[in-house]
Ligand SMILES: Cc1cc2nc3c(=O)[nH]c(=O)nc-3n(C[C@H](O)[C@H](O)[C@H](O)COP(=O)(O)OP(=O)(O)OC[C@H]3O[C@@H](n4cnc5c(N)ncnc54)[C@H](O)[C@@H]3O)c2cc1C
């Protein structure tokens with residue numbers, strides 16, 4: 001045991017069986033970019049093992065290799081042995097944070113981001129940037145100088161401001177517009193409430209229209225993804241307990257979210273709290289109820305819109321929807337249900353866009369290179385709209401589209417359905 | 429590594445192409461085996477000229493150079509046991525030219541073989557060799573190991589597609605051998621000498637490869653047998669009937685069990701053996717006829733069930749499954765040692781029988797699968813490296829596996845190569861005369877012994 005403190009480290013069974021076949025290199029965006037083993041999943045597993053076995057010290061460079069991973073989960077998915085390099089990289093961030101804690105992360109992820117009220121003191125885009133913790137990151141990671149083009153990219157990443165956060169606007173209970181068949185809890189994510197409020201408003205409308213009474217608790221805290229990304233798995237546990245308790249109070253059939261990232265984290269609560277005698281069952285019940293909006297809609301008798309939505313549309317798979325939640329057929333099916341939609345599949349639709357939360361700030365070069373590849377694929381489709389149900393992906397795609405000066409709109413699949421209903425209502 | 433040498437290397441390939449941090453050295457210490465040893469410096473060149481300058485420097489300073497592709501090798505051939513420079517070819521990954529008229533592609537050695545394949549297929553052409561590691565190995569590594577794969581039964585191995593090579597020799601000079609001609613008898617066939625030389629004779633930096641037209645149709649059958657002997661006999665029956673399908677792959681029950689665990693595609697776990705057979709061709713009718721004739725033969729030789737893939741995704745799944753066998757075995761035990769012995773194909777049933785006997789004798793499982801059509805079997809011993817007793821047993825078992833191959837008129841390795849792991853058996857397999865000649869060839873081409881020292885040829 002190389003560490004003098006008693007800390008949580010990955011069990012050797014999670015890395016020992018890596019046979020170093022190299023298959024994961026084929027799908028890793030960071031490897032494909034640099035063609036360098038150090039940037040590969042196999043490399044990250046080897047570094048984790050060597051540092052845990054005391055062959056290498058947990059140097060800043062070693063930790064950086066864990067942070068340069070995009071957490072796109074492609075390696076987890078392809079490894080025939082069942083090794084999860086992406087998870088190992090995440091756990092190593094946690095190890096590093098335990099060995100040498102960084103105070104500012106406590107404030108940022110424990111207080112600022114966690115608390116919606118803090119987040120929502122927003123009036124203009126740079127404040128969003130500030131309140132999402134991005135300015136903190138820039139400062140604390142000592143990225144003193146942002147390149148001019150990076151600043152420009154960051155600006156284009158931030159969508160137009162809603163008048164006020166949706167969290168404030170939505171009532172606790174939105175009633176079904178017809179006979180109520182399901183009681184649906186809605187987990188409103190921070191980014192959705194703050195920046196993509198029109199999307200989540202559409203989500204609630206569509207649910208109401210399809211026999212759902214929607215309950216949107218206002219006191220929920222961050223799902224925990226940003227904290228986990230920065231090595232604070234301990235904070236995720238706190239967040240998880242708060243959220244579970246809040247939803248437990250309501251009698252719900254399901255809990256729906258329209259944010260891929262939130263969804264994937266919420267589904268993990270069951271695993272995260274598995275060994276906690278008090279929480280394990282509650283957490284498992286909570287996670288079992290989580291559904292992505294497209295997944296839920298395609299599972300219930302959904303009203304087919306007679307309204308049209310004329311556009312050539314393609315779709316980008318958020319890593320945390322496709323791989324973390326195995327939801328990829330549903331959003332496609334949902335869009336193709338709509339008359340007028342000309343759906344084109346994008347090559348490498350499930351290849352990471354390079355967003356990974358804040359990678360555009362922390363790993364600008366890699367992030368933009370990975371994005372360039374996505375843009376090439378996007379252009380080849382000739383689509384007017386690219387749909388994707390994840391705020392991180394949407395922001396990254398917007399950035400790419402601006403960089404290239406393209407005339408393509410970024411939307412959430414749910415908005416297409418909402419629009420189709422609207423045009424139907426107009427006709428009727 | 430001497431700072432001065434690092435400075436000179438940086439001058440040649442630039443700062444981004446020279447890695448020296450402990451982390452970088454640690455991840456360039458291994459290949460697809462459990463062996464490892466750190467290099468002193470990692471160099472990622474971007475052109476033949478840079479490789480040549482690096483080699484000149486290494487020759488002057490007597491520094492060993494171990495060339496590395498994507499390190500999927502299974503013979504510890506790219507593990508830098510003597511330290512020195514790990515020369516990593518992965519950034520030399522361009523298609524230099526695709527000559528559509530002559531159906532020839534000119535590539536740099538570090539291109540991923542699957543990328544090369546996709547590139548030519550976009551243009552209606554076809555590069556047939558298909559090692560299971562096609563997505564995680566380089567064409568340079570494939571040539572240096574003369575890699576084979578399922579399709580090689582009908583189409584031949586990597587070497588059959590090499591028309592020309594650019595090779596940096598041990599003194600840094602640049603050799604161009606072969607060219608865009610299909611026939612060439614002027615002088616010795618040097619490109620064949622470098623093919624399969626595992627980085628010990630020169631560094632392959634570019635290659636001219638022959639392409640063919642892409643077969644339009646493929647029909648794939650998964651055939652079940654109640655014992656592995658029937659399956660292996662069937663292989664011969666098919667070939668004796670004059671049919672050469674594109675592939676004829678054998679898998680035993682444990683192999684199937686492992687891929688089902690890994691992929692969940694609905695393969696039955698209780699069947700003793702499978703043959704995965706594919707026919708391909710330019711016409712649908714002949715392709716279908718061929719697979720039908722094969723099915724009839726299988727019925728006669730004791731097949732219990734024959735299923736045809738009904739669409740492309742089913743077919744793709746079967747092949748993905750086949751490619752996953754070797755790595756998915758790690759689900760059953762922490763370590764596995766896979767060999768790739770090859771026997772004349774008439775001897776396959778006998779080889780299978782004797783391999784099973786070895787497993788019984790020593791009490792460790794041997795999983796058997798492989799390219800049965802060309803007599804190439806992959807017996808994999810499953811074990812736990814942490815148990816020293818098992819390690820010893822494994823060594824004895826490997827030696828016996830090789831005995832079986834040689835006794836049946838076969839060879840130690842059909843495609844993975846010799847590297848470090850099979851080097852002790854070279855003399856026994858080839859005889860003194862052959863090894864003697866090979867030592868002399870190595871001497872002439874690499875008098876300072878700086879190219880992948882300690883590999884392939886015994887001291
Ligand atoms: C899951 C799995 C499946 C496999 N399936 C097959 C299979 O079906 N058929 C098969 O034949 N092999 C197979 N292999 C073995 C391996 O993938 C092949 O040997 C492959 O050709 C190695 O290529 P590489 O780029 O990874 O080379 P490396 O492993 O990096 O190197 C292998 C050898 O080639 C030398 N070398 C590499 N590049 C050059 C160069 N440019 N110039 C000179 N020497 C060079 C190295 O020095 C070393 O000796 C498999 C391996 C794995 C892990």
Ligand code: SF4
Pocket residue numbers: 017018019020021022023024025041042045078079080081082083084085755
């Ligand atoms: S993580 Fe899995 S796919 Fe990657 S090298 Fe290890 S065993 Fe192979």
Ligand code: SF4
Pocket residue numbers: 027028029030031040041044068069070071072073074075076085086089
């Ligand atoms: S999660 Fe994605 S970026 Fe990270 S190692 Fe795996 S494949 Fe690479």
